[in-house]
Amino acid sequence: MKIATWNVNSLKVRLPQVLEWLKANPVDVLCLQETKTTDDKFPLAEIEAAGYQAIFAGQKTYNGVAILSKHPITDVVKNNPRFADEQQRIIGATIDGVRVVCAYVPNGQEIGSDKFAYKLQWLEALKDWITEEEKQHEALALVGDLNIAPEDRDVHDPAAWDGSVLVSEPEREAFRHLQDIGLKDAFRLFEQPAKTYSWWDYRQLGFQKNKGLRIDHILLSEKLAQRCTACTIDRTPRKWQQPSDHAPVIAELNV
């Protein structure tokens, strides 16, 4: 199974690129974040025409997540049952025996803000819920825009980013707590080129200068990590015209 995650920053704008990318990268499962569209406007027909089923949880203007799959999707869950949330940030399902949880973690905006507190509470509740899910599904993948660069090597300029949102110690601690419950960062299971990132600022030629962060992740339960044979970030669509600011992350699983 090939599983991928991509923050598309508006599915309406990016749909042609999603279809183009799937044509070149026919993954089994593609998790999307920031679809920014209500469910009644989700482009289901186009996605089905490309050979994928889809489940989605969207809202107007902000957030929104979806899972595209070549294979049957069962036991769909929307949102974290342990955390009341107006924002559509989680969708999960079982596909080919793998529990897939697609997450769009809050950005946090600024250290000390209400949004930052919400981010940390959200992550704590996510960890509690995933702990329960792991008991029922030993093959589990938590994937998405986790909005945390877990280590300094995931940041183009750690000094410039020091103490700011996405790299702060409380956020990194929350990321480690996800590792404490057995989740493995698929990207770090393998030798990787230095300065590999998944997001680059639209401004100031961020991509051209590789001023990026690795904030999109595929985290695997221990059983699944043992069956992971590769994890890469595909920079190609970031070079396209009118790109998302994020690039897809792909993992290959021997399941």
Added chain:
DNA sequence: ATGGCTCGTGTAACGAGA
């Protein structure tokens, strides 16, 4: 020091992202 771009909304700026 700040903002620098790209979304949606809605049709002008503005909030939000990261």
